[in-house]
Amino acid sequence: MIAILGTGKMGEALLSGLLRAGRPPSAVVAAVRREERAAELRERYGVQAADATSAAKMADTLVLAVKPQDMGRLLDEIAPVVPAATLIISVAAGITTEFIGQRLPGQLPVVRVMSNTPVLVDEAMSVISAGAHAGEEHLRRAEELLSPVGKVLRIPESQQDAATALSGSGPAYVYYLVESMVDAGILLGMARGTALEMITQAVYGAAKMLRESGEHPVILREAVTSPGGTTISAIRELEKHGVRAAFLAAIEAARDRGRELGANLGEHSLREQSLGEQSLGEQSLGEQRLGEQRLGK
Numbered sequence: 001m002i003a004i005l006g007t008g009k010m011g012e013a014l015l016s017g018l019l020r021a022g023r024p025p026s027a028v029v030a031a032v033r034r035e036e037r038a039a040e041l042r043e044r045y046g047v048q049a050a051d052a053t054s055a056a057k058m059a060d061t062l063v064l065a066v067k068p069q070d071m072g073r074l075l076d077e078i079a080p081v082v083p084a085a086t087l088i089i090s091v092a093a094g095i096t097t098e099f100i101g102q103r104l105p106g107q108l109p110v111v112r113v114m115s116n117t118p119v120l121v122d123e124a125m126s127v128i129s130a131g132a133h134a135g136e137e138h139l140r141r142a143e144e145l146l147s148p149v150g151k152v153l154r155i156p157e158s159q160q161d162a163a164t165a166l167s168g169s170g171p172a173y174v175y176y177l178v179e180s181m182v183d184a185g186i187l188l189g190m191a192r193g194t195a196l197e198m199i200t201q202a203v204y205g206a207a208k209m210l211r212e213s214g215e216h217p218v219i220l221r222e223a224v225t226s227p228g229g230t231t232i233s234a235i236r237e238l239e240k241h242g243v244r245a246a247f248l249a250a251i252e253a254a255r256d257r258g259r260e261l262g263a264n265l266g267e268h269s270l271r272e273q274s275l276g277e278q279s280l281g282e283q284s285l286g287e288q289r290l291g292e293q294r295l296g297k
């Protein structure tokens with residue numbers, strides 16, 4: 001039995017992926033904290049819905065899909081009931097396997113996942129890392145869970161902040177690029193809708209060629225860059241304006257910000273722990289924003 005603890009956008013995307021991959025609805029339980037959401041999920045997918053503690057008791061795999069700032073509270077809630085040898089798969093940005101392991105009893109295997117928003121169209125890039133007590137079997141089970149909603153790669157946990165900056169935020173850079181190209185279309189007198197349709201298809205086609213041909217992007221670009229032609233005139237301007245250097249600096253800045261926010265989340269949780277139960281419902285706006293920023297909201 002798999003329990004999805006926190007069935008919001010990400011949790012629901014994973015839930016529907018599991019069912020599409022052939023898992024029976026009776027083998028999945030969705031944990032929610034509002035009855036209307038429970039009814040919605042039961043109706044839409046035919047799965048059981050329960051509170052986090054009841055769901056955690058039933059399952060041998062727990063998928064933690066609450067927002068990063070809710071993670072400490074969720075772990076404290078389920079810690080007394082998690083069965084030994086339960087596999088924990090966390091999709092929360094910035095939360096380390098060590099943090100999760102410390103808040104749960106025993107030495108549970110924890111796998112950390114960083115996915116991205118194309119999970120909603122089954123084209124996610126999910127990178128997974130094993131915690132101290134997770135091995136091959138646990139990574140394989142995480143891959144089984146994530147492959148219906150996109151591609152899965154294994155990386156060391158030390159590279160998770162870099163992955164967040166590359167593939168986690170990656171779609172945002174592409175949208176930014178598309179926005180800029182649409183502006184260029186407007187400058188050239190195109191209708192906005194027409195420009196957007198043309199560029200969206202160009203991006204989609206280019207991504208498909210990259211993936212399906214397996215060619216290096218330089219080779220694909222050179223194939224459309226003829227001597228004295230139009231593309232090379234554009235490339236000269238991109239180089240003149242330092243676009244490549246801007247990407248290097250931007251992605252490095254995203255990685256550094258990820259590290260900073262991760263450290264703050266850890267500190268926040270320690271502070272929360274030392275203040276005890278009393279403070280658990282009193283989260284400052286700043287702390288809520290911290291989690292939201294990590295999601296790129």
Ligand SMILES: NC(=O)c1ccc[n+]([C@@H]2O[C@H](COP(=O)([O-])OP(=O)(O)OC[C@H]3O[C@@H](n4cnc5c(N)ncnc54)[C@H](OP(=O)(O)O)[C@@H]3O)[C@@H](O)[C@H]2O)c1
Nearest residue numbers: 006007008009010032033052065066067068092093115117
């Ligand atoms: N969305 C993405 O594409 C994406 C991409 C990469 C990573 N992630 C990660 O996925 C996680 C979830 O993000 P999201 O965008 O899916 O957020 P979301 O839509 O807000 O979903 C979180 C869900 O968790 C529920 N929840 C919180 N505490 C709970 C508890 N104690 N028991 C049961 N349910 C609980 C919330 O319930 P309420 O509805 O009652 O608030 C909400 O439905 C985050 O940690 C994020 O870092 C998301």
